[in-house]
């Protein structure tokens with residue numbers, strides 16, 4: 001599933017192609033994409049709209065359109081936006097034609113991706129506020145903010161980091177990489193981290209995300225750049241998907257465990273296991 005670095009990669013590739021262009025034609029082939037909005041009315045609104053800016057919040061791509069309208073695109077599991085594909089790709093769900101003759105095609109084999117049209121920045125902000133929390137790589141992403149969110153939480157720190165309503169954009173890959181960089185076991189209770197550990201984790205989340213963006217994202221399954229190319233961050237993983245290999249810091253064998261139902265990769269020497277809590281009195 002594309003995470004923040006993958007979506008940011010798409011944004012950086014798409015923005016120069018889309019900004020200032022007008023959508024002259026759009027065909028929404030899959031009504032699930034706009035649900036609960038009707039595809040016909042979204043098509044009518046987007047036809048003739050100018051794309052002023054392509055932004056991002058968490059894993060959402062935000063197309064700011066003329067007339068104070070915003071198209072909020074989420075790729076979910078397998079969505080991809082292709083710019084000028086040579087032939088009609090399989091699993092095409094939406095086709096956009098631009099006024100300069102170029103085309104953008106949204107493909108999505110598993111069809112979980114969405115395109116939601118909202119009117120006005122207040123509606124945009126309300127939509128996002130219900131779904132995503134603080135944005136890493138911004139000044140708001142502070143140790144104080146994270147500690148406040150985690151106070152009293154007994155959920156494993158990995159589950160806490162994955163919760164999009166708390167921290168936006170971090171998924172399974174970058175959570176594993178950040179916890180390893182910070183030397184924190186994924187099963188530690190979120191509320192039990194010390195201030196120093198939060199500082200390390202905050203910094204490690206940023207470092208992992210920036211490394212992912214630098215490598216233009218990770219392609220494990222379906223993630224593709226707008227020209228169909230693959231990301232390269234999967235070749236630079238420190239622990240994620242490296243079970244049985246040597247830890248890059250200490251040489252101990254990396255293990256795969258399950259945290260909150262997600263495959264999780266850990267060096268249990270660098271990330272010491274939380275002590276078992278004794279049964280209550």
Ligand SMILES: [Zn+2]
Pocket residue numbers: 247248249250251252267268269270271
């Ligand atoms: Zn290690």
